[in-house]
Amino acid sequence: MSIFEIMGPAMIGPSSSHTAGAARIGRMAKLLFADKIDRAVVKLHGSFADTAVGHGTDRAIIGGLLGFLPDDQRLRSSFELAETEGMEFSIEEVKLREVHPNTAQIILYNKEKTKNLEIVASSIGGGRIKVTEINGSTVELTGRMPTLWILHQDRPGEVGIITSILGSYKINIAFMQVYRNRKGEIGSCIIEMDDQPNQDVITKLENSEDILQVRYLPRI
Amino acid sequence: MEYATIKELVSLAEAAETSIWKIVLQVEAEEEEMTEAEVRKSMLANLNVMKEAVDYGRKNNIQTGGGLVGDEALKLEKYLTTASKSEQNNIYNKMITYALATAEVNAGMGKIVAGPTAGVSGIVPAVVLAIGEENSLSDQKLVEALFTAAGLGYVVSRKATLAGAAGGCQAECGVGAAMAAGAAVELRGGSPRMAADAFAVALKNLLGLVCDPVAGLVEVPCVKRNAFAAAHAYTASTMALAGIESVIPADEVIMAMTEIGDQMPTCLKETSRGGLAVTPTALKIKQDL
Numbered sequence: 118m119s120i121f122e123i124m125g126p127a128m129i130g131p132s133s134s135h136t137a138g139a140a141r142i143g144r145m146a147k148l149l150f151a152d153k154i155d156r157a158v159v160k161l162h163g164s165f166a167d168t169a170v171g172h173g174t175d176r177a178i179i180g181g182l183l184g185f186l187p188d189d190q191r192l193r194s195s196f197e198l199a200e201t202e203g204m205e206f207s208i209e210e211v212k213l214r215e216v217h218p219n220t221a222q223i224i225l226y227n228k229e230k231t232k233n234l235e236i237v238a239s240s241i242g243g244g245r246i247k248v249t250e251i252n253g254s255t256v257e258l259t260g261r262m263p264t265l266w267i268l269h270q271d272r273p274g275e276v277g278i279i280t281s282i283l284g285s286y287k288i289n290i291a292f293m294q295v296y297r298n299r300k301g302e303i304g305s306c307i308i309e310m311d312d313q314p315n316q317d318v319i320t321k322l323e324n325s326e327d328i329l330q331v332r333y334l335p336r337i
Numbered sequence: 338m339e340y341a342t343i344k345e346l347v348s349l350a351e352a353a354e355t356s357i358w359k360i361v362l363q364v365e366a367e368e369e370e371m372t373e374a375e376v377r378k379s380m381l382a383n384l385n386v387m388k389e390a391v392d393y394g395r396k397n398n399i400q401t402g403g404g405l406v407g408d409e410a411l412k413l414e415k416y417l418t419t420a421s422k423s424e425q426n427n428i429y430n431k432m433i434t435y436a437l438a439t440a441e442v443n444a445g446m447g448k449i450v451a452g453p454t455a456g457v458s459g460i461v462p463a464v465v466l467a468i469g470e471e472n473s474l475s476d477q478k479l480v481e482a483l484f485t486a487a488g489l490g491y492v493v494s495r496k497a498t499l500a501g502a503a504g505g506c507q508a509e510c511g512v513g514a515a516m517a518a519g520a521a522v523e524l525r526g527g528s529p530r531m532a533a534d535a536f537a538v539a540l541k542n543l544l545g546l547v548c549d550p551v552a553g554l555v556e557v558p559c560v561k562r563n564a565f566a567a568a569h570a571y572t573a574s575t576m577a578l579a580g581i582e583s584v585i586p587a588d589e590v591i592m593a594m595t596e597i598g599d600q601m602p603t604c605l606k607e608t609s610r611g612g613l614a615v616t617p618t619a620l621k622i623k624q625d626l
Contacts (some may be wrong), residue, residue: 118491243453
């Protein structure tokens with residue numbers, strides 16, 4: 118851990134968990150979606166729901182969805198800016214089961230309604246976050262290291278192909294998680310790396326047969 | 338090189354005949370594979386954010402989420418312009434003004450540096466900037482003091498919590514004041530051991546502090562508590578510089594804080610279900626929000 122997590126981060130107040138963490142959750146959702154967001158449904162759970170307005174949690178999440186970092190002054194006026202950018206949004210309350218008190222569920226749609234993304238993410242203290250669910254699959258994604266989220270055909274050897282590509286570019290894997298909902302369908306893996314992959318690596322992964330989607334998530 | 342306790346941090350500094358800040362800077366550069374100049378630059382950016390927040394809070398009436406605070410620093414500033422010269426130059430008065438200014442900027446969705454959390458972001462800047470002004474210190478010196486503060490806080494984060502929700506306000510205001518106390522000692526020319534003593538006495542005196550914010554907002558009692566904690570930190574640093582030692586070593590005080598935090602009831606740990614948060618006035622405020 119860096120000392121800048123103690124004397125820092127520079128951020129928009131008033132709360133590292135309810136404001137900075139909330140902005141990071143929004144931004145993480147945007148990065149995972151990787152398309153222009155036409156409509157966002159934000160559902161707040163627990164303490165997030167109880168104290169959203171006073172802490173600017175709602176504005177911070179919307180700001181994050183617009184791509185703002187936790188220290189961006191524009192977080193304060195994110196509702197107005199979302200309108201200018203043509204992003205519709207609604208803020209609702211929700212009661213989720215067995216989640217951290219500071220949790221949000223975010224559902225994003227693109228204009229053609231061809232695609233949507235649903236995530237559940239929590240702000241776990243000091244501005245740190247954890248995405249716990251993507252499109253119904255349980256995951257653990259923190260954004261503390263450069264991360265790849267890859268969807269691939271669930272078949273023998275696929276994970277090996279992915280790790281060899283990274284290895285050939287001298288990228289060291291620090292942590293790796295693999296998931297799937299049903300055997301033989303779509304597998305997903307989350308790879309946290311010591312190094313940042315360049316565009317060549319990402320292209321190579323994208324061009325690999327049986328890899329359906331690659332998202333690079335920089336350290337947040 | 339690494340350190341996991343205050344004792345180790347002090348030993349490393351003493352062995353190298355240097356200050357705590359230097360060790361913290363070296364370790365950070367090593368760990369993050371950066372040059373010391375780059376690490377200094379990042380901390381200087383934080384220092385500049387701190388200065389801007391103090392400046393803004395001193396001059397403006399701030400609109401906050403709950404509207405319970407917002408003009409405290411402004412009031413102090415006005416009061417001091419009419420007060421005597423000695424009041425104006427009093428370092429404590431400067432500190433409490435700066436701490437309030439930052440904490441209000443934070444409550445109003447302004448930009449601050451969390452240290453160790455956003456709710457107590459006023460403490461370290463107030464102490465460091467006021468001492469800096471008093472002694473006409475360079476930004477580099479102030480940046481070094483921020484490394485001292487960060488290193489001390491880092492040790493706490495490895496051993497204990499820095500979240501009010503887990504450890505009560507002692508983990509936020511207490512640790513913030515302790516970090517500031519250690520930084521103040523080094524800024525004022527004290528030894529690493531004195532910095533550890535200031536850290537220990539500052540934290541000891543805030544042990545048991547509960548987190549009971551009105552309506553769940555970072556406003557009452559948080560904003561004014563930043564001012565008290567800043568003055569508190571400076572007091573601890575003066576005692577340590579005089580050679581007054583902490584009977585209980587810093588690392589053991591951190592252990593005590595954890596134990597107290599564990600025993601503290603949940604209603605007093607940032608849930609707004611106890612203490613000040615359930616007074617008749619607080620409940621009315623919550624209802625009217």
